[in-house]
Amino acid sequence: xxxxxIIRILSALNGKQxxxxxxxxxxxxxxxxxxxxxxxxxxxxxxxxxxxTLIGKIMCYALVAVAMDLIWGYGGILSLGxxxxxxxxxYAFGMYLMRQIGRDGSYQxxxxxxxxxxxxxxxxxxxxxxxxFAWSMFLxxxxxxxxxxxxxxxxxxxxxxxxxxxxxxxxxxxxxxxxFFRNETGFGGNNGFTDFKRILGHGITTSEMRLVLFxxxxxxxxxxxxxxxxxxxSKFGRVLTAIRDAESRVMFIGYNPLxxxxxxxTISAVLCGIAGALYVPQVGIINPSEMSPGNSIEIAIWVAVxxxxxxxxxxxxxxxxxxxKSWFTVSFPxxxxxxxxxxxxxxxxxxxxxxxGLWKKLMEKKGAAA
Numbered sequence: 231x232x233x234x235x236i237i238r239i240l241s242a243l244n245g246k247q248x249x250x251x252x253x254x255x256x257x258x259x260x261x262x263x264x265x266x267x268x269x270x271x272x273x274x275x276x277x278x279x280x281x282x283t284l285i286g287k288i289m290c291y292a293l294v295a296v297a298m299d300l301i302w303g304y305g306g307i308l309s310l311g312x313x314x315x316x317x318x319x320x321y322a323f324g325m326y327l328m329r330q331i332g333r334d335g336s337y338q339x340x341x342x343x344x345x346x347x348x349x350x351x352x353x354x355x356x357x358x359x360x361x362x363f364a365w366s367m368f369l370x371x372x373x374x375x376x377x378x379x380x381x382x383x384x385x386x387x388x389x390x391x392x393x394x395x396x397x398x399x400x401x402x403x404x405x406x407x408x409x410f411f412r413n414e415t416g417f418g419g420n421n422g423f424t425d426f427k428r429i430l431g432h433g434i435t436t437s438e439m440r441l442v443l444f445x446x447x448x449x450x451x452x453x454x455x456x457x458x459x460x461x462x463x464s465k466f467g468r469v470l471t472a473i474r475d476a477e478s479r480v481m482f483i484g485y486n487p488l489x490x491x492x493x494x495x496t497i498s499a500v501l502c503g504i505a506g507a508l509y510v511p512q513v514g515i516i517n518p519s520e521m522s523p524g525n526s527i528e529i530a531i532w533v534a535v536x537x538x539x540x541x542x543x544x545x546x547x548x549x550x551x552x553x554x555k556s557w558f559t560v561s562f563p564x565x566x567x568x569x570x571x572x573x574x575x576x577x578x579x580x581x582x583x584x585x586x587g588l589w590k591k592l593m594e595k596k597g598a599a600a
Contacts, residue, residue: 422517
């Protein structure tokens, strides 16, 4: 008898991993709301709205990092264009948020403000249904999936891989960024979407909504980690890893790498789209700069710093790099890019397995000494 899928997914993590996830969810869903709502603002234990937004944003980045790890760490596919899928998910949900502004906007029109400013008379056809939450959620998943599937099918069928694949993904992202910068595209040009008001009729800037978005992001990250752990331990994951290590041998024994690579590529894009949809209402803006090649390169750096092929490592890398970025850009803004470049060089030369690999080596030495 086949083991039910949910049981196989739940058994993907070991005891320590379940403990870590339990602590994380307890902090995110219980401790943070209590420290934010019940503790006075002048207390050292109060968690501010700014901190909730910052950690929520970084958790979105961590979700993207896990998505990148699935294709790079386990599939051997280095993408330098994952910022595109992240932004597409953000834009899909941002369209819904813009429609919720309604006549509360600057121009008191049913059209988004930027359309009124540009003298648009009616919504473009691709905005139809964007005022419906369910339709926007469908687009958050479907648009990144469709773009990834079409691009991936032709790329993998042509057996493009390695540095050539990375360059093509970066070119795709850059082309999309230039397209979205144009006002005629219908996505707000260089300003993008902002000034959001409501989600499902509830104020987007209220403390309660901030906590709800924070909790949903934490749940999405935990679910992605659990799904990823199950996936890489399944037969699909084992074949995918074999393709990463010796694609020609896998072909010789009867497997077609195209569909394995295309499947994980599309799944990774969908996860990025979900992360983008969670990111936009928390930061309050989405514009074409999210598609910049630099952002996609940063995603790869998060995975490298944490440790690719570990799932938990990219989450650690996303938090370490982005917390450092938040501090550096305030205290020493002119040195941030130098620090990021130095960090990548150090990790590449001295820590090829990232922070998780360093931790494992330290634990092995400790065990050997004992």
